Amino acid sequence: MSSRARVLVLNSALGPLDYRVPHGMTVEPGSVVVAPLGPRQLLGVAWEAERMPSDAEVGDNRLRNLLAVADVPPLRAPLRRLIEWTADYYLAPPAAVVRMALSSTAALEGGRSVVEYRATGTVPDRLTAQREQALERIGDRQGLIRELAQIADVSDAVIRGLVKVGAIEGVAVDIDSPYPVPDPDHAPPTLSDDQRAAAATLVADVDAAAFRPTLLDGVTGSGKTEVYFEAVAAAIRAGKQVLVLLPEIALTEPFLKRFHDRFGCEPVAWHSGLRATQRRRAWRAIAGGEARVTVGARSALFLPYANLGLIVVDEAHETSFKQEDGVHYHARDVAVMRGLFEGCPVILASATPAIETRHQVALGKYAEVKLPGRFGVAQMPTIEAIDLIAEPPEHGRWISPRLVKAMEEALARREQSLLFLNRRGYAPLTLCRTCGHRFQCPNCTAWMVEHRLTRRLACHHCGHIEPVPRLCPECQNEDTLVACGPGVERIADEVAALFPEARTAVVTSDTIWSPAKAAEFVARMEAGDIDIVVGTQLVTKGYHFPNLTLVGVIDADLGLDGGDLRAAERTFQQIRQVSGRAGRGAKPGHVFIQTHSPKAQVMQALVTGDADAFYAAETEAREEAGAPPFGRYAAIIVSSEEQGAAHDTARAIGRAAPRVDGMEVYGPAPAPLAMLRGRHRFRLLVHARRALDVQDVIRDWLGTVEWPAKVRVAVDVDPYSFL
Structure with a gap:
């Protein structure tokens, strides 16, 4: 006998689809599956049918068979609830949120090994300057040929040449090798009285194993990291996993060093700078529960932790925790919701907490721990x-x-x-002092920024770059270009x-x-x-x-x-x-x-x-x-490569705006960045009272409007950027 499975395939244009589960295949909610769709094969996640209604019921005789189940643990119920909440709150397709949880497709494959390379200690007879530089910089490091070339600042060919002469050798590496386990008692710090009291409160929350959001409000230099490290240590002792979110990839390496000094090994890192094999290893270790502490950027929030016992959001006030494309979520707020679904404490650490966080403390929804003075x-x-x-x-x-x-x-x-x-750069604007020509990005309503270190003009919105010209492109005069501002x-x-x-x-x-x-x-x-x-x-x-x-x-x-x-x-x-x-x-x-x-x-x-x-x-x-x-904002951004299509759609959405008590709609109007990455943009701003379920209003409102396929309509709930 076969049974049915409702599957959320990784295609944002589609809703959940029903499939037949072949005899002998075990599929449960959260299972990662391979499903046929026309001639293609798509990844998907099996879901509870009652929680993910389908647009149309299909008879058993018309169902297609699922093709395979990935050899990874099913996504647990708390993560599935978080995906549902994120999709509902931020008005995003559920498939787009699921994609963030399955962010390493390589991790869904079976065990694998890869050949990495390391120096043998042999000095080749023909030692060119580049080969000498490569061996010196590589030292005892090990990695793929491309990675060693980047470390040594030489071409791949130089590394391959060293392999041929025996100065570098290949070694098979199991890319799913286990991570070291942090030792909570490796190097306990000496804490001040204030730090000890704060740490005791946070450790008690971890030991209670219950949802409790806490603002750790300490002045810069007060030792907030050392304090929440004690809560991390308590979670490790309890056999739980820990997630620490950082706002910038550049902060990851200094943090790893501090973590190593405290716990005797580095945590598992998760950020966009990882290569595919590193992401695969980290994802599988997190899903299997072997990765005890993960530190990463906001995307680490949706990883499939097996036994999450603590979430820390460091520098919780940072605006870079707000995702500005794709799913427009705020990692600080989603972290609190993940703590709610997982039933674990959440620490928001900051020297300058956001007004939204302070308001939650004032309402009594968040606890607060203060560190009023610097350490030592x-x-x-x-x-x-x-x-x-x-x-x-x-x-x-x-x-x-x-x-x-x-x-x-x-x-x-x-x-x-x-x-x-x-x-960034040398000057925010370059113009011709003869004719007044200003260098503007061809794809955006933004000035090109001069970067003298790279001798380029660059757009910081779309990434377009071009060399600084010798002549003014407008009047063809030489030596008339002048940099304005610092x-x-x-x-x-x-x-x-x-x-x-x-x-x-x-x-x-x-x-x-x-x-x-x-x-x-x-x-x-x-x-x-x-x-x-x-x-x-x-x-x-x-x-x-x-x-x-x-x-x-x-x-x-x-x-x-x-x-x-x-x-x-x-x-x-x-x-x-x-x-x-x-x-x-x-x-x-x-x-x-x-x-x-x-x-x-x-x-x-x-x-x-x-x-x-x-x-x-x-x-x-x-x-x-x-x-x-105290109130709510939501932005509706309409964009298209054709200005007329974007304008017409924006006006149609504006005309269809419902009259709702406690809600105002402003616009449409051209966005301050009226063109971005070659797309013309118009914005509407929704301002509503706090108690209004603005998501349901917008969902029903946009459901009454049709627009051409060449037009995109995005909704940004709780916007941080008004460009």
């Missing part, structure tokens, strides 16, 4: 505002005289400095001119694009090989450099542009975080904030350190406006 002898840095109107930089420069003097003094004391400007590369040039003997590093996503690059930067800072860092938001969080005593914020007003409802909060968080890099050791720290508006509320809060007053005023303003967390 370290003190919070002194913060001063520099009024750029009263104390302007010299003509053609961007660093004010007072900050230049402070940098001179730091260099004289052999201490490190950090200059922060959240703008980026970090321009500030680095100014630093080089002011302090030619200083060793400077530019830290952005252009220079720190992988965990290995982040580790190299950290090693150079700790060794004292860098005197001055010029960086973007990448350096505002997670790093601990005891000899870094001076921080200068070049343009504190930059984040206040654009009318974003979170602009002031985001600016406060970012500058307070980067300020927290100063004075984390025994040496005192100093911060200088360059601003045109020193009297602005956010600047006054930063200088005085009165975070509570700032948050109280911001929260009151949000409540008056009915903005989150």
Whole structure:
């Protein structure tokens, strides 16, 4: 006898489909299966029929047989409930969410081995400069030919040549080899009284093995990581799995080192920088329960943990936890929901918690643990505002005289400095001073950013790049192109001119694009090989450099542009975080904030350190406006390669907007980024009272409108970007 199975195939355009389970095949809810669809074979997940209604019932005689069941554990019920909730809340196709859980298709195959390569110690007779460089840099490392070539900064052919002459040999590696188990008692830290009390509370939550979200609110340098590591240790002792979410891939490598020092081995890493074999090994170990601690970016949230006992969201205020394409979820909020479905505690660690998180604490829905002071002898840095109107930089420069003097003094004391400007490249705009031509991206409504390190103009929205031309493309004049405004590369040039003997590093996503690059930067800072860092938001969080005593914020007003409802909060968080890099050791720290508006509320809060007053005023303003967390927003983004089609669809959606008490619809209007990646864009903004089930309203509303296949309509619930 055969039975039926309802299957969610990995095709977002389709709903659940019914299949016949052949005799001898065992399929249960959560089983990963291979299903036929026309001439194709698709992966899918078996689901409870009552939880995933089908559009049409099909008789048993018309069902097609499932082809296979993958040799992996079924997706557990808590993960299936999380997938359902995410799809419902963020108005996403369930298949798109399931795809995030099955993010390594190689993991669904059986056991495998791969040939990796390592140096043999033999020196070849013909030792070219490149071969010598390769052997020196590879050392005792092991990996695929492409990986060794990247480590050595040589071509694949050089590595293959070393294999031929016996200097490098191949070795078969089981790519599903087990990970080492972290030792919770390897190197327990010495905690302060405040840290011990906070750790005891978090450990008790882990021991209780029940859902409990807790905000770990500690100033920068207070030792939040060491505190939640004690909760991690408790979960390991209890035989549970732990997930630690980090906002940036660049933070992963420093975190791995700190974890290794505490637990004697590295955790399992999960991020976009992993190669396919690493992702496969990690996925299978997580699903099988062997991976005890996983640290990763937001996508790690949907992995199929077998026995999850604790979730930690580090730097929980970070906006990079919000996914801006595909499924528009916020990892901080989804992490809380996963904790609810798994029945485990969730720790949200931050020095600058989001207003939404603070509101949940005020309502009593989240617990709170505070760390009010820095660990050990370290003190919070002194913060001063520099009024750029009263104390302007010299003509053609961007660093004010007072900050230049402070940098001179730091260099004289052999201490490190950090200059922060959240703008990549050399200049945000290049124009012709003869005809006024501005270089704009051909695919986006955005200016091209000049990058002098790579001699390119780049669009930071779609990735389009082109060489900097010698002639103006409009008037054909030579030597008339001028860079307007500063980026970090321009500030680095100014630093080089002011302090030619200083060793400077530019830290952005252009220079720190992988965990290995982040580790190299950290090693150079700790060794004292860098005197001055010029960086973007990448350096505002997670790093601990005891000899870094001076921080200068070049343009504190930059984040206040654009009318974003979170602009002031985001600016406060970012500058307070980067300020927290100063004075984390025994040496005192100093911060200088360059601003045109020193009297602005956010600047006054930063200088005085009165975070509570700032948050109280911001929260009151949000409540008056009915903005989150007191009201709700949802954006409807209509896009097409044809402007007319996008415009017509947006207007049709606008005309069909329902009249609902407690809900307003604004638009449609051209998006601030009216064209992105070659697609014309229009936006509608839904503003609703908190109690309204806005998802059901939007779902029914859009269900009444038809649009052509060339038009995309995306919904962003709780948007963070208004571009």
